[in-house]
Every structure is written in C-alpha cells, then in structure tokens.
Amino acid sequence: MLPIIDNRDVFRDPNGYVIQGSYLCADCTDRADADETHSDDWWPLGVDETDVPNHCEECGGLIFESLTSDGVAYVRDALVRGTGRAEVLATWREAYASYL
Numbered sequence: 001m002l003p004i005i006d007n008r009d010v011f012r013d014p015n016g017y018v019i020q021g022s023y024l025c026a027d028c029t030d031r032a033d034a035d036e037t038h039s040d041d042w043w044p045l046g047v048d049e050t051d052v053p054n055h056c057e058e059c060g061g062l063i064f065e066s067l068t069s070d071g072v073a074y075v076r077d078a079l080v081r082g083t084g085r086a087e088v089l090a091t092w093r094e095a096y097a098s099y100l
Contacts (some may be wrong), residue, residue: 002091005056006046006064015046016056016063025056025063053092062091072099 005015005025016025020041045054050065052074067075075096078084093100 001094002055002087003059003061004064004091004095005061006095014044015065016054017045018043022057023054023063024058025061027061028056028058053096055088062095064095067096067099072096076100 003025005027014026016023017029018024019029023045045063046065048065049068049071051068051070053067053071054063054065055061056063075092076099079089079093079100082089
C-alpha cells in the first residue's frame, strides 16, 4: 500500500503543494522553500475538497484531501469496477473508508 499523507492541521502545515503544476507531498517538498515562497506557483493541498484523489509525483503517496460528492462517486466507482492499480485502490479504500 502507498503512504497516506494526512496532516490534520492543514492550515499550518499542508499535506502537500501544487508547484508549477506538479503535485508534491509535504515530505517531498522542501519545507523551507514552501514557507518562504508566497507566489501563485505554490498552492497548498489538503485545505480544500477535491473531485479526485491526488498522489505525490515523487513518492506516489496519497495526498489526503476531503472529497466532494463527485470525488466520493469517483472513488466508489473505481473501487467497485476495480479500475486502477491494486495498490492505489487499497490505499483509497483505507484513506476514504469513512466516505464509503
């Protein structure tokens, strides 16, 4: 199973960032740069809801974010159909168990 990056205090320490279009978890992001950078190139993850689960492009870990109703439908559909890698689906099943 893949790691689940889930920091419950995301307003102080986001689960990850979108940096110039790339999704990176907090562990794979240079935190010093993230704290010092206040530009539109860095967007925190884990603060808002998402329509699809996002994974870190470096380590593959799930960057946990709350799901919208479309996101819940997406995850449920993928799990029922078995579409995707077994490792990813197992991670989603664990991380989003409260939605299912």
